[in-house]
Amino acid sequence: MFGYQPVWRNDEQATISEMNLKEEKEIMLQERLKPFEETLDPADWESMRKLGHRMVDDMLTYLQNVRSEPSGIPTQKTIEDICVPLSQDGEGEEKVYEVFQRSILPYSWPVTKPWFWGFVVGSGSPYGMFAEMLRAGMNGCQEALFAEAAVHKQVISWIKGMIDFPEEAGGVLVSGGSEANFTGLAVARNSKAEVEVKTEGVQGLRRRMTLYCSDETHHCLERSVELLGLGNEALRWIPTDNDCRINLDALRKAIEDDRKKNNHPFCIIGCAGTVNSGAFDDLNALADLAERENMWFHVDAAFGGWVKISNTHKHLADGMERADSLAIDLHKWMCMPYSIGCTLVKDRLAHYSTFVYGHEAKYLESALDLLDDQLNNPHNLALALSRNFTSLKAYMLLRAYGKNKYSNLVQQNIDQINYLSELIRREPDLEITAPVVSNVVCFRYKPKGMTEPEIEKLNKIIYDQLTQISFAMITDTTIKGKYMLRACNVNHRSQKQDFEFLVNEVKKIGGQIAKY
Ligand SMILES: Cc1ncc(COP(=O)(O)O)c(C=O)c1O
Numbered sequence: 029m030f031g032y033q034p035v036w037r038n039d040e041q042a043t044i045s046e047m048n049l050k051e052e053k054e055i056m057l058q059e060r061l062k063p064f065e066e067t068l069d070p071a072d073w074e075s076m077r078k079l080g081h082r083m084v085d086d087m088l089t090y091l092q093n094v095r096s097e098p099s100g101i102p103t104q105k106t107i108e109d110i111c112v113p114l115s116q117d118g119e120g121e122e123k124v125y126e127v128f129q130r131s132i133l134p135y136s137w138p139v140t141k142p143w144f145w146g147f148v149v150g151s152g153s154p155y156g157m158f159a160e161m162l163r164a165g166m167n168g169c170q171e172a173l174f175a176e177a178a179v180h181k182q183v184i185s186w187i188k189g190m191i192d193f194p195e196e197a198g199g200v201l202v203s204g205g206s207e208a209n210f211t212g213l214a215v216a217r218n219s220k221a222e223v224e225v226k227t228e229g230v231q232g233l234r235r236r237m238t239l240y241c242s243d244e245t246h247h248c249l250e251r252s253v254e255l256l257g258l259g260n261e262a263l264r265w266i267p268t269d270n271d272c273r274i275n276l277d278a279l280r281k282a283i284e285d286d287r288k289k290n291n292h293p294f295c296i297i298g299c300a301g302t303v304n305s306g307a308f309d310d311l312n313a314l315a316d317l318a319e320r321e322n323m324w325f326h327v328d329a330a331f332g333g334w335v336k337i338s339n340t341h342k343h344l345a346d347g348m349e350r351a352d353s354l355a356i357d358l359h360k361w362m363c364m365p366y367s368i369g370c371t372l373v374k375d376r377l378a379h380y381s382t383f384v385y386g387h388e389a390k391y392l393e394s395a396l397d398l399l400d401d402q403l404n405n406p407h408n409l410a411l412a413l414s415r416n417f418t419s420l421k422a423y424m425l426l427r428a429y430g431k432n433k434y435s436n437l438v439q440q441n442i443d444q445i446n447y448l449s450e451l452i453r454r455e456p457d458l459e460i461t462a463p464v465v466s467n468v469v470c471f472r473y474k475p476k477g478m479t480e481p482e483i484e485k486l487n488k489i490i491y492d493q494l495t496q497i498s499f500a501m502i503t504d505t506t507i508k509g510k511y512m513l514r515a516c517n518v519n520h521r522s523q524k525q526d527f528e529f530l531v532n533e534v535k536k537i538g539g540q541i542a543k544y
Pocket residue numbers: 147148203204205206207246248301302303328329330331357369
């Protein structure tokens with residue numbers, strides 16, 4: 029798609045005979061095209077304009093009143109309204125919009141609600157919504173040419189600046205944390221492999237390549253390792269200490285053991301914010317070890333990396349800037365509309381040569397042959413060729429609000445989690461079950477005199493009822509074999525009373541169940 033540059037030529041440059049031919053062809057084409065006037069543009073632009081304005085107004089009203097807007101689990105009637113046979117002639121734009129209003133929006137996952145703290149899910153924003161609309165309007169599908177290229181490049185530069193990642197690194201926007209990690213690990217594998225993986229594949233490897241991460245690492249890393257052909261057995265899950273951080277002695281020993289077995293330890297993965305409890309590995313220690321062992325250092329900073337812009341918690345991610353590759357999301361803590369993540373890689377040539385089309389890579393004589401544009405071209409730095417012009421929303425949001433706004437939001441989320449933790453600590457029947465380090469708190473209802481299995485059962489019911497009756501959205505997890513409830517706060521709409529509501533609901537539901 030982007031392998032050539034078109035050469036434009038003036039009509040004056042065409043010869044007479046060429047012009048005659050052209051005219052004849054055009055007449056024939058016109059004749060043939062006459063009956064075909066089908067298009068996706070509206071027949072009546074005015075009514076489309078009205079519908080569009082209504083959609084914008086409705087959605088803004090929804091977001092403005094998001095606290096009171098109805099929200100629920102889809103009913104049978106709703107599902108029947110959605111799952112219909114495809115009509116032959118279409119039902120019309122207005123009618124389909126009514127389906128959205130009636131059966132989709134009110135029964136969608138309530139991620140825009142102020143009391144949504146499940147998984148790690150960003151809450152979007154009105155201006156982000158508009159940016160998405162503009163992108164779709166221009167049908168932005170590439171980020172290598174024209175203004176789009178400058179926008180993508182600028183966003184990567186801003187991200188590096190915000191999180192103090194070295195300016196010389198390159199980067200690419202991708203669909204989210206999973207793809208960002210995959211992209212980083214692909215470069216790690218190709219750079220460290222003892223054969224030319226690009227041509228021989230992993231089939232040419234004579235030694236097993238092994239990677240190391242903590243047992244609190246997100247499972248998307250395992251998927252990446254599988255898809256990279258390394259086999260999930262190559263990923264060594266290292267135990268964590270009581271703070272849910274990778275145990276460095278166990279890590280050193282695992283690397284040593286692999287060396288003794290003539291395996292090839294090639295990559296250490298650090299967590300900047302584990303999904304379960306928001307814990308941070310000692311990234312400087314991991315960087316030191318990786319350096320000493322001549323290994324690649326990859327950091328999954330999908331949501332936690334943004335502590336770098338907080339006032340009080342930046343130190344948690346110290347050492348992150350030493351990563352060879354880094355995965356960070358913008359749809360989580362930055363609340364940008366889904367989906368948008370980012371991979372940063374220090375060795376730009378390694379990044380480029382991992383993803384550039386195989387046959388093109390053969391002609392790479394040296395880094396000097398490459399123009400900066402090629403190294404910045406996102407089509408050479410990730411899996412997708414056609415790309416959603418995803419950098420537009422990041423560009424517009426970052427430029428509109430500036431770094432301070434995002435710093436304040438990240439700080440606010442951390443402070444709110446500290447407030448929630450305090451509320452939990454004050455309740456005799458509640459207990460905190462993992463260290464509270466950043467924007468995640470794990471806890472459970474634990475009335476006196478109950479056995480561990482009873483507590484687990486009770487909390488599972490609380491979890492179900494919370495999401496079904498109160499719609500306070502938290503998730504559950506298991507750390508070191510213990511079942512617990514978990515609130516992860518990347519929500520810019522949450523307020524003090526929402527955390528009080530959560531604690532009261534947990535107490536209320538727990539108290540009612542514990543009685544029986
Ligand atoms: C630490 C961490 N890494 C990676 C991911 C995967 O990111 P995504 O859902 O954007 O693919 C998540 C998702 O929650 C995560 O928390």
